Amino acid sequence: MNIVKVSGKTIEEAAASAVTELDAKTKDDIDYKVIEEPKKGFLGLIGNRSAVIEAQRKLDPAEEADRFLRAVIEDMGVPVRVSQEVTRDRKVIFQLNGEDPGIVIGRHAKTLDSLQYLVQLAANRYADKHITVTIDAGNYRQRRRETLKQLAENLVSKAERTGGKVMLEPMPPQERKIIHAALLRSKRVKTYSDGTEPRRYVVIAPI
Structure with missing residues (x-):
């Protein structure tokens, strides 16, 4: 996880710099903690101290789900393609397609259900808002x-x-x-x- 330490005349200025360094869109996309509060020196000139913060991008649940799922599939050695769709009501739907999707489906879809459960846990571990994950393979669920x-x-x-x-x-x-x-x-x-x-x-x- 990429953590940056940045400074600015004010905390707001430091946060704005962190947004740029982390390639985020807005301040709402980052988490930060203040390391040093800004301080004005004598007559506003001598002894000034900048604000210093440590910041990191907030984890995107859909991205975490995708990363975790691909890592598990790679470890399983299953040659399937992964596609993802994120709906407006915070549902993340993954489709797994390949020559033999039965490997990730398992008997009575137990493997598929277990994989879906684990991916949902990984996605929501640090999420501010809960998302629902659905994983299908070879259009089995439909x-x-x-x-x-x-x-x-x-x-x-x-x-x-x-x-x-x-x-x-x-x-x-x-x-x-x-x-x-x-x-x-x-x-x-x-x-x-x-x-x-x-x-x-x-x-x-x-x-």
Whole structure:
């Protein structure tokens, strides 16, 4: 992390110099601490002392997420390309694409979910405002979302046909949310989650 020590007649002047040296846009993009307060000498001439500060650029969560993700992927030795999108509502979405994205997806996306969790921790470690990180590989999450929606619709028919509850296999929270959302407005069934983590599951029951 680049830390600079700069001086100026006033703290504001020193901060402005730090913004330039750190290639930041405004003073809001840096953190600094005052090492020496400015002091006016005798008659404003003799014994004057400049303000001295130590400053560094504030960490950008999206940049930290990108740096951490690329470092982990390099350590894993997985040949994938990383692309990033930052949305207006402070969501950072990474897409990983390559010949074999299954390596970073893992069984039931456990590797992908773990990677996403670690990257989010790294991104928010020093962040002033929390950001949400989503990582997808080979468009897995979108395909999985469509599969779960179709599964939900199919199981509605089963619940109605049998007149009983239909229990799905245990799923992570984000996948259970997809099922609940898909059937939220259904007038034929209701859904709820049961069980305890990590084997919590969705129940579809006729109304």
